[in-house]
Amino acid sequence: MLKMAYSVRANIPLRCKWAGTTRCFLTSERLPTALQRTNFQRSSCSDCIGLRLVSNKGRKITDMSVLQEISSNVRNMKQLENSVLARRTTQIKEELRQGVRKSYKEVIDVSWGDPHKAGVKPLSFVRQVLAACLYPQLMDGDKLMVDVRQRAQRLLRACTGGSVGSYSATAGIPEIVQRVSEFIMRRDGGVPSHPENIYICPGSQWALTNILTVLVNPEASPRIGVLTPVPCHSTTVLSLTALGAVVVPYYLREESGWALEVEELQRALDSAKGVCNPLALYVINPGNPAGYVQSRKSVQEVIRFAAEKRLFLLADEVYQECVYREKTEFVSYKRALAEMGLPLSDRVELASFHTASKSLMGECGLRGGYVELVNLDPAVMKHVNSLFSTNACAPVLGQIALDVMMNPPQPGDPSYHLYMKETQHIRTSVAENVKRVDEVINSLPGFSCQLVEGGAFAFPRLFLPPKATKRAEEAGMQPDTFYCLRLLEEAGVLLSPGTDYGQKEGTYHIR
Ligand SMILES: Cc1ncc(COP(=O)(O)O)c(C=O)c1O
Helix, strand or coil: CCEEEEECCCCCCEEECCCCCEECCCCHHHCCHHHCCCEEEEECCCCCCCEEEECCCCCEEEEECCCCCCCHHHHCCCCCCHHHHHHHHHHHHHHHHCCCCCCCCCCEECCCCCCCCCCCCCCHHHHHHHHHHHCHHHHCCCCCCHHHHHHHHHHHHHCHHHCCCCCCCCCCCHHHHHHHHHHHHHHCCCCCCCHHHEEEECCHHHHHHHHHHHHCCCCCCCCEEEEEEECCCHHHHHHHHHHCCEEEEEECEHHHCCECCHHHHHHHHHHCCCCCEEEEEEEECCCCCCCCCCCHHHHHHHHHHHHHHCCEEEEECCCCCCECCCCCCCCCHHHHHHHHCCCHHHCCCEEEEEECCCCCCCCHHHCCEEEEEECCCHHHHHHHHHHHCCCCCCCHHHHHHHHHHHCCCCCCCCCHHHHHHHHHHHHHHHHHHHHHHHHHHHHCCCEECCCCCECCCCCCEECCCHHHHHHHHHCCCCHHHHHHHHHHHHHCEECCEHHHHCCCCCCEEEC
């Protein structure tokens, strides 16, 4: 493990001799005087936030953390097993670069839900509009289609000072918020959507964390609980832990295509008795890591349960465009709630999340997402507003990506043909991959995979022989991490282990 040596002098920013960077989070007031002229070493391992103080001769003087006051909630955040694999991937890439012979020439990394990283090409219309907004001179002449120029001009008129370099309103550029609201209404068959309930954010995860910040009072006793699916998108669990919420797991039934069952929600709620005060129910539909899509009936059941138990519904619907089976359709929680009518439709509190990171666009790096809030008490909305104001605004380019996502080229528009060709290509490739997953993975010995109905991932189960689990144990690893590491070493394919998403005890998966 690399060690970084720092010189410590009173009130002088510290220079890392290893990285050559200056860091000033440590000042002499925080160190015993005797140590001020010593060197200390800090493990460069990102797992370790503590500093191990050693004398110049390397003798350990004391264990202390410079960040002693770090929130215990943050300290409790689980280190993802994926980080071990990511570190090894970096080393393997370097080995390949140096000419070390392996049975593969490059590492294929499909461990992240990042379409562009996995090779999906950005959509031309999106990038042309973004380019024109960033550098309006591109609109001189006729290199860009007229609808690209018109869209860019309209968006620039909506930007303060006519530039994407300006801050926008906190909740997003009002014209774009309006178009998000119109998109939601079209999606939901005319169910009203109000722009004042929509916040555009630097990604949907940011929005979710902010809503959780409103819901989870860290001083509450008992602590606040959030019912959370197992398996679950890993960063949500990290956010919950960081905020001091109790994660109350409910298990999706794998044998039934990862079904979300109300009896299981009830069991989870009962399990929270005496442990925490469950306030919210988090659902991911379509699923990640498991590729299920909830039926309308299932969504309605969950809503009824939330209403009965007075739970705030957090609906993570970022994969809503990713539905692959003919008879499967995405029904938003908002739509289902509205269709259920009174008294539920104006009682259940709901936050629904969507993003430009997923779907056909896959613009993860632009950081454009939104949350729509339904049935929130206006007094609470006031606080939500304050909280969202702590960030000046979402990146304007991310907002523009959202605008294009909500309003793609229409028939008759000059860019329509190319847009359709590119999106159709993505749809066809994904559909083929889904089919291949069904056929190939289920034909492999030691694997089983539920049908992928939606989302971006398959979450196959591994049936590992006792010998393999024993080897993993000896290596101090979870069996599925061990499997992923072997796959990485031997085939150059990087996946993520099921451990990072949660799984039933004794079962192992990969994503
Ligand atoms: C279920 C789910 N929600 C949220 C996100 C985060 O999306 P964003 O990039 O909008 O923060 C992801 C990313 O993979 C996800 O899978």
